[in-house]
Amino acid sequence: MLVVMGANGNTGKKVVELLRRQGQPVRALGRSPERLAPLAELGAEVLTGEAHDAAFLTRAFRGADAVYTLLPMDRASPDYHREQQRKGEAIVQALRDSGVRHAVALSSLGADLREGTGLLATLHAQEERLRTLRDTHVLLLRPVSFFENLHDVLGLIKHQGISGDSIEPDLAIPMIATRDIAEVAARAMLARDWTGHVARELLGPRDLSLREATRLLGAGIGRPDLEYVRFPDADMVGALVQAGVSETFADLYVAMTRAFNEGRIQPQQGRTPENSTPTRFEDFVGELARAYAAL
Ligand SMILES: NC(=O)c1ccc[n+]([C@@H]2O[C@H](COP(=O)([O-])OP(=O)(O)OC[C@H]3O[C@@H](n4cnc5c(N)ncnc54)[C@H](OP(=O)(O)O)[C@@H]3O)[C@@H](O)[C@H]2O)c1
Numbered sequence: 001m002l003v004v005m006g007a008n009g010n011t012g013k014k015v016v017e018l019l020r021r022q023g024q025p026v027r028a029l030g031r032s033p034e035r036l037a038p039l040a041e042l043g044a045e046v047l048t049g050e051a052h053d054a055a056f057l058t059r060a061f062r063g064a065d066a067v068y069t070l071l072p073m074d075r076a077s078p079d080y081h082r083e084q085q086r087k088g089e090a091i092v093q094a095l096r097d098s099g100v101r102h103a104v105a106l107s108s109l110g111a112d113l114r115e116g117t118g119l120l121a122t123l124h125a126q127e128e129r130l131r132t133l134r135d136t137h138v139l140l141l142r143p144v145s146f147f148e149n150l151h152d153v154l155g156l157i158k159h160q161g162i163s164g165d166s167i168e169p170d171l172a173i174p175m176i177a178t179r180d181i182a183e184v185a186a187r188a189m190l191a192r193d194w195t196g197h198v199a200r201e202l203l204g205p206r207d208l209s210l211r212e213a214t215r216l217l218g219a220g221i222g223r224p225d226l227e228y229v230r231f232p233d234a235d236m237v238g239a240l241v242q243a244g245v246s247e248t249f250a251d252l253y254v255a256m257t258r259a260f261n262e263g264r265i266q267p268q269q270g271r272t273p274e275n276s277t278p279t280r281f282e283d284f285v286g287e288l289a290r291a292y293a294a295l
Contacts, residue, residue, distance in 0.1 A: 001025050001026070001027060001063055001064050001065060002019055002024055002025065002026050002027070002064060002065060002066050002067075002068075002189050002190075003026075003027045003029065003060055003061055003064040003066075003067045003068070003100075004016050004019070004026060004027070004028050004029060004067075004068045005029045005051065005057075005067070005068060005069050005070055005072075005091075006029070006030065006051075006068075006070045006072055006106075007028035007029055007030050007036055007039055007044070007046075008030040008031075008032065008035045008036055008039075009030075009070070009072070010146060010148050010178040011068075011070065011106060011178045011181050011182050011185065012028070012029075012030075012068065012070065012182075013039070014178060014179050014181075014182030015068050015182045015185050015186050015189070016028045016039050016042070016044050017039075017042065017182075018182055018183065018186040019186050019189070019190075020039075020042040020043055020044055022186075022190070024190070025045070026039075026043075026044045026045070027044065027045045027046075027047055027060060027064070028040075028044040028045070028046050028047070029047050029048070029049070029057075029060050030046070030048055031048055031049070031050065032048060033046055033048055036048070047059075047060050051071070051072050051087040051090065051091065052083075052086040052087045052090045053090060054089070054090040054093040054094050054097070057090055057091060057093075057094030057098075058093070058094040058097045058098045060094070061094050061095060061098035061100050062098040062099075063098075064098070064100050065101070065102065065189075065192065066100070066101075066102040066103065066104065066188075066189040066190075066192055067095065067100050067102070067103045067104070068103075068104050068105075068106070068185050068189060069091050069095070069103055069104070069105045069106070070105070070106035071084050071087050071088055071091075071106075071122060071123065071126055072087065073119075075244070075245040075246065075249045076244065076245060076246050076249070077246055077248070077249065078246045078247075078248055079248065080119075080122070080246065080248045080249050080252060081121070081122060081248075084122035084125070084126070085122070085125065088122070088125060088126040088129050089129065091126075091129075092126075092129045092130060092132065092133065095130075095133055095136050096133060096135075096136070099135070100136055101135070101136060101137060101192075102136065102137050102139075102189070102192045103130070103133075103136050103137070103138050103139070104138075104139045104141060104185045104188050104189055105126070105127075105130055105138055105139070105140050105141065106141050106143075106181070106185070107123045107126065107127055107140045107141060107142050107199070108120050108123045108142055108143065108144060109142045109143065109144035109174065109201060109203075109265055109266075109267060110123075110124075110142075110144070110256075110259065110264075110265035111123040111124045111126075111127050111140070111142060112124070112199075112268055113259075113264065113265070116255075116259055116264060117255070117256055117259045117264070117265060118251075118252040118253060118254065118255030118256030118257075118258070118259060119249075119252045119253060119255075119256045120256055120259070120265070121252075127140055127199075130197070131197050133197075137192070137194055137195050137196060137197075137198075138196075138197045138198070139188050139194050139198050139200060140197070140198065140199040140200065141181060141184060141185060141200055141202055142199055142200065142201045142202065143174075143176045143181050143201075143202040143203070143204075144173060144174050144175070144176065144203070144265070145173055145174070145175045145176070146175070146176060146177075146178050146181075147175055147176065147177045147178070147204075147279075147281055147284045147288075148177075148178055150163075150213065150217060150288055151288065151291055153165070154288065154291055154292045154295060155295065157217075157221070157223070157226065157292065158292065158295050161223075161226075162226070162227055162228075162229050163210075163214045163217065163218075163226060163227070163228050163229070164228060164229035164230065164231045165210060165228075165230070165231065165236065165257065166230070166231050166232070166233050166236035166253075166254050166257040166258075166261075167210050167230070167257050167260055167261060168230060168260075168261045169209060169210055169211040169228050169230050170209045170211055171209055171210070171260060171261060172207035172208060172209045172212075173207055173208065173209070173260060173265075174203035174204050174206075174207050174208075174267065174271075175204050175207075175208045175213065175281060176202055176203065176204035176277055176279075177204070177277070177279035177283070177284050179279060180202065180204070180277035180278060180279050181202055181277075183277075184200070184202060184277070199268075200275070201267050201268065201269050201275045202275055202277055203267060203271055203275050203276055203277070204276070204277055204279070204281075205276055205277060205278060205279065205280050206276075206280075207271075208281055210228050211228045213228075213281055214226055214227065214228035216281055216282060216285055217285055217288055219285075220285035220286065220288060220289040221288070221289045221292045221293075233254045233257075233258065236250070236253070236254050236257070237250040237251060237253075237254055238250075240253060240254075
């Protein structure tokens with residue numbers, strides 16, 4: 001049995017689909033049976049409960065050959081760090097209590113840094129917690145900016161005719177398709193061929209700036225003149241809060257983008273064929289274009 005947390009999300013859903021396609025028995029975890037129904041139709045066993053509930057997770061993980069874990073983000077939480085800590089502690093306790101031998105844990109580039117990285121500091125803390133496990137082999141996956149994040153700017157493009165963020169326009173960063181992360185996670189869960197605690201960076205096919213990504217996106221949605229605007233940090237916080245996230249989350253988001261802008265979030269291993277993944281942004285733009293057309 002292979003168990004997948006966040007099975008309704010960007011990466012988890014694709015991990016479940018890949019594993020089911022290979023006929024593997026899969027338990028898909030989330031909070032809503034309705035949202036997980038398509039995975040039940042694929043033959044996954046669906047279990048629902050909260051990520052901060054260690055007893056639920058222990059039941060869900062028990063008997064698994066491997067588990068895929070992640071820290072679901074609660075963007076509306078006024079105390080984001082505390083929320084992530086609760087979930088992180090529950091996950092580690094459940095891995096320990098269920099006796100799972102192999103865990104693939106979604107983390108991030110920048111999780112090597114203890115502080116000064118905003119949102120990513122919670123992933124550093126989770127890596128540290130996972131490292132306390134003695135009887136579980138843990139593979140930490142460290143991708144960075146998901147192509148899927150650009151779904152969040154489609155409304156801005158539609159209504160204001162620009163794209164924007166608090167990242168410097170020409171800063172090239174490793175961006176990645178979540179399908180590539182899912183491929184690596186599913187393969188690792190099946191192979192279970194690592195021992196101890198291993199961190200693996202996943203950098204997408206090449207570094208990409210938001211100016212270039214915006215140009216490619218603009219071409220894909222029929223707005224070739226689409227411009228990327230670098231929002232001042234304070235404006236970005238205001239826009240995020242207006243969009244419904246907590247002030248804490250907005251501040252942490254901007255602190256993370258500041259860490260990128262200042263060059264503090266860097267791959268530790270350099271770019272190699274092993275940490276480069278195949279899906280190009282150009283291959284992904286069609287998904288964004290379909291979502292844009294449906295707005
Ligand atoms: N976005 C990026 O660029 C990026 C880069 C590196 C790392 N990360 C990390 O990736 C992780 C998120 O992964 P993802 O994008 O694959 O997931 P995701 O799309 O955010 O989805 C997570 C899923 O977990 C479920 N969930 C939410 N809150 C929950 C809770 N309290 N208890 C149980 N389930 C809950 C949700 O499904 P239901 O609502 O149906 O329950 C949701 O679909 C985060 O830890 C983030 O820091 C993100």
